[in-house]
Amino acid sequence: MNIDNLIDNERTIFLQTYNRLPIIIESARGNIIWDEDGTEYRDFIAGLAVNILGHSHPAVVDAAIRQTYKYMHVSNYFYQRIQIEFAMALTQISGYDRVFLTNSGTEANEGAIKLCRSWGFDKDKTEIIAFTGGFHGRTYGPLSLTERPQYKEKMGPFLNNMRIVEYNNSQALEEAVSEKTAGVLFEFIQGEGGLCSVTDEFIETICRLKDKYDFLIITDEIQTGIGRTGKFMASEHWNIKPDIATIAKGIGGGLPLGAILTREHLANVWKIGNHGSTFGGNAVACATGLAVINELQRGIMRNSLVVSDYFMLHLQAIAEDFPNCVEEIRGKGMMLGIVLKFEASILCRILLEEKKIITNATAGNVLRLLPPLITTKEDIICFVLAIRECLQNLFTEII
Numbered sequence: 001m002n003i004d005n006l007i008d009n010e011r012t013i014f015l016q017t018y019n020r021l022p023i024i025i026e027s028a029r030g031n032i033i034w035d036e037d038g039t040e041y042r043d044f045i046a047g048l049a050v051n052i053l054g055h056s057h058p059a060v061v062d063a064a065i066r067q068t069y070k071y072m073h074v075s076n077y078f079y080q081r082i083q084i085e086f087a088m089a090l091t092q093i094s095g096y097d098r099v100f101l102t103n104s105g106t107e108a109n110e111g112a113i114k115l116c117r118s119w120g121f122d123k124d125k126t127e128i129i130a131f132t133g134g135f136h137g138r139t140y141g142p143l144s145l146t147e148r149p150q151y152k153e154k155m156g157p158f159l160n161n162m163r164i165v166e167y168n169n170s171q172a173l174e175e176a177v178s179e180k181t182a183g184v185l186f187e188f189i190q191g192e193g194g195l196c197s198v199t200d201e202f203i204e205t206i207c208r209l210k211d212k213y214d215f216l217i218i219t220d221e222i223q224t225g226i227g228r229t230g231k232f233m234a235s236e237h238w239n240i241k242p243d244i245a246t247i248a249k250g251i252g253g254g255l256p257l258g259a260i261l262t263r264e265h266l267a268n269v270w271k272i273g274n275h276g277s278t279f280g281g282n283a284v285a286c287a288t289g290l291a292v293i294n295e296l297q298r299g300i301m302r303n304s305l306v307v308s309d310y311f312m313l314h315l316q317a318i319a320e321d322f323p324n325c326v327e328e329i330r331g332k333g334m335m336l337g338i339v340l341k342f343e344a345s346i347l348c349r350i351l352l353e354e355k356k357i358i359t360n361a362t363a364g365n366v367l368r369l370l371p372p373l374i375t376t377k378e379d380i381i382c383f384v385l386a387i388r389e390c391l392q393n394l395f396t397e398i399i
């Protein structure tokens with residue numbers, strides 16, 4: 001079957017919700033993806049922040065195979081050694097006390113919203129506040145806390161008592177918070193929202209308001225977590241201890257896995273039967289999750305910070321050299337954004353077609369870079385030379 005037939009079939013069979021790149025994947029390893037014609041692409045999005053150790057990392061593949069031979073799924077009706085060992089490793093590396101395992105990011109956030117409401121119920125705290133530019137998933141809870149109209153078109157009505165306030169606007173938050181507030185949900189760096197970081201001042205405001213009104217701080221670390229910013233959890237950069245954090249994406253090493261992480265004081269909010277998931281904590285996903293944590297503990301995060309500092313320096317130099325094209329560089333660790341003065345999808349397409357480099361465009365004018373943590377300085381040099389050449393050509397076209 002040739003590429004056109006396959007793509008035509010996709011168009012006639014699937015509900016058309018994805019804007020896919022025109023590549024049919026054959027295989028992937030490390031930070032390289034091959035298409036069916038043998039063309040090689042350098043991957044700077046890592047499965048949209050999933051393949052933290054690169055594609056098909058041997059330790060992850062090995063863990064999946066070993067667990068698959070033992071058993072793949074038995075349900076949460078049983079105690080499972082692999083699940084408990086994974087949860088213990090996860091609490092140890094994240095600093096959180098309790099875990100509920102899910103299959104995806106939106107499921108983790110959905111559960112976090114439910115947990116927060118359960119916590120607030122007897123205190124008559126019913127409202128949850130989130131922020132402009134935030135993205136928390138596609139099920140109704142997270143979607144009710146997401147601003148982007150395109151994601152919500154004709155899908156209302158949404159959940160009551162959900163408010164969206166301007167990100168990093170302390171005054172707006174002060175005006176929105178009250179005794180009714182059960183929780184405040186935010187991303188430390190907004191992945192879909194253009195790689196904007198939370199300010200120190202805003203974090204101070206959230207903590208001060210929490211002391212005054214007694215609500216839960218919930219952080220969505222689905223994209224920022226699992227070493228993406230150079231620390232296992234991004235909260236470590238800001239030195240705060242949220243009550244709840246949600247993770248997914250990178251933790252499963254490529255298999256669907258997520259978690260609600262909480263502090264001990266929330267351990268007894270839910271009783272048996274209050275929440276559940278058939279596949280959440282699937283044995284094979286837990287095995288790969290444990291392999292991811294073990295690999296991260298071998299120094300990959302430290303190395304990635306060295307490489308990402310190097311990357312940042314080069315990107316800053318590009319911003320200085322191409323002031324007509326680049327507005328600023330945002331982000332931390334291996335979660336970086338080049339804010340452009342034009343549609344990022346243009347540069348994304350040129351990098352793909354001419355340089356065989358895979359990037360992602362978000363928030364209109366932000367080129368999002370989410371390379372795996374195994375990315376080397378040599379990979380960075382390749383990227384930097386390629387993007388300089390593309391910007392040079394574009395710049396010549398612009399003037």
Ligand SMILES: Cc1ncc(COP(=O)(O)O)c(C=O)c1O
Binds near residue numbers: 105
């Ligand atoms: C910050 C954040 N939260 C939640 C989600 C939703 O995760 P999932 O697609 O696994 O449901 C995403 C996905 O991109 C995300 O980036």
